[in-house]
Amino acid sequence: MPANFRQTRNSYTRPNPSAMPAPQTDPVLAGLPRELIASLNLTRENRVTIERGRSIIGARAETTHVFLISEGWAVSKLDIDTGDKQILDILGPGSFAGLSRMDELATDKYSAVALQHVQAHRIAVDDLQRVCATSDELGAWLSERLAHEVQRAQRHIAALGRLPARGRLAFVMLRIIDVAQQTGETAIDKTIRLPMTQEEIGNMLGLTNVSISKLMSAFRKEGLIDYGRNRIVVRNVEALSEICGMSLETMPGAAKAGAPDHAA
Numbered sequence: 001m002p003a004n005f006r007q008t009r010n011s012y013t014r015p016n017p018s019a020m021p022a023p024q025t026d027p028v029l030a031g032l033p034r035e036l037i038a039s040l041n042l043t044r045e046n047r048v049t050i051e052r053g054r055s056i057i058g059a060r061a062e063t064t065h066v067f068l069i070s071e072g073w074a075v076s077k078l079d080i081d082t083g084d085k086q087i088l089d090i091l092g093p094g095s096f097a098g099l100s101r102m103d104e105l106a107t108d109k110y111s112a113v114a115l116q117h118v119q120a121h122r123i124a125v126d127d128l129q130r131v132c133a134t135s136d137e138l139g140a141w142l143s144e145r146l147a148h149e150v151q152r153a154q155r156h157i158a159a160l161g162r163l164p165a166r167g168r169l170a171f172v173m174l175r176i177i178d179v180a181q182q183t184g185e186t187a188i189d190k191t192i193r194l195p196m197t198q199e200e201i202g203n204m205l206g207l208t209n210v211s212i213s214k215l216m217s218a219f220r221k222e223g224l225i226d227y228g229r230n231r232i233v234v235r236n237v238e239a240l241s242e243i244c245g246m247s248l249e250t251m252p253g254a255a256k257a258g259a260p261d262h263a264a
Contacts, residue, residue: 028070028093028121033141039131040123042068048122050074050114052195057098059111065122066098072118073179073195075204076153079109087204088153090172090196092179100149102129115195160206163244168205169215170243173225177234178248191231 026044029037036042047070050056056067059079073092077085088110091097097112102125132138159171180192196204202212219225224240226233234240241247 026070028068031094032068033138035135036131036138036141040121040127042121042123044070046121047119050118050120052114052116054114056112056114056118056120057101057110060108063098063101063108063125065124066096066102066128067112067120067122069093069095069097070119070121071183073115073183074112074118075115075196075200076110076112079111085111085203086206087200089156090175090179090204092182094182095179096145096149099146100153102146156204159244159246165205165207165211165215166218167244168207169201169212169219170240171246172201172204173219173232173234173240174237174244174246174248176232177237191233194227194230194232 026047029042032042048067050067050072056074057063059077069091070093073090074095074097075090076088076097078088080086089095091112097120098110101108101110128142132142156171159168163171176192176194176196198212198216199209202209205212207215216225216227220227222239224234224236226235237248
């Protein structure tokens with residue numbers, strides 16, 4: 001671990017009071033229509049906890065519920081023909097797990113797994129569809145959220161297909177920043193507590209652990225990132241954006257897909 005990282009680690013990890021939500025509030029719900037929150041009784045008290053490493057949505061399981069993540073990190077995965085599981089996306093507060101499976105074209109090979117203890121709102125699919133069917137506005141909201149889920153998966157697949165290894169890693173670094181900001185962390189030039197291993201990042205990008213290690217070392221030498229055990233510091237967002245041809249503003253983050261006109 002570089003000396004400068006050790007020397008500044010405490011200052012990086014010190015909580016940012018202005019970024020921390022008040023204990024009694026659930027900021028994720030601020031991005032949802034008020035009518036939806038009331039109809040589905042979405043409250044902090046009714047959230048469920050999924051322990052680290054446990055499935056939130058299982059592959060080939062009947063889709064009876066979707067989960068709106070309120071706290072913690074998770075990943076969505078897809079079973080592939082080789083028998084392995086390809087990581088599709090990193091999920092954080094404001095992300096839905098399983099929403100795309102409501103679409104008639106969705107595959108039962110989709111799953112989602114908690115990377116750390118996750119707090120989530122467990123929403124019955126039948127209730128969600130029923131509530132949205134009662135209002136054109138809520139129906140449009142559901143369609144938009146579903147489109148965002150599909151868009152994120154498509155963006156990831158496109159990045160895997162068109163970008164070289166450096167571009168893929170830069171792409172996932174931006175996604176990590178995006179999720180970190182949703183968790184209330186000040187992600188730019190601050191330590192992000194990363195629950196993913198290099199092997200998991202490699203799985204997400206179709207790269208070996210050795211390749212990821214070499215690329216991250218190169219990024220550190222170039223001053224783009226710094227990292228230690230389960231932690232990463234992003235130093236130069238603009239350079240990462242140039243490498244992958246994408247900016248944080250163009251990342252299709254679910255947390256940006258709220259309905260401010262109806263927010264609680």
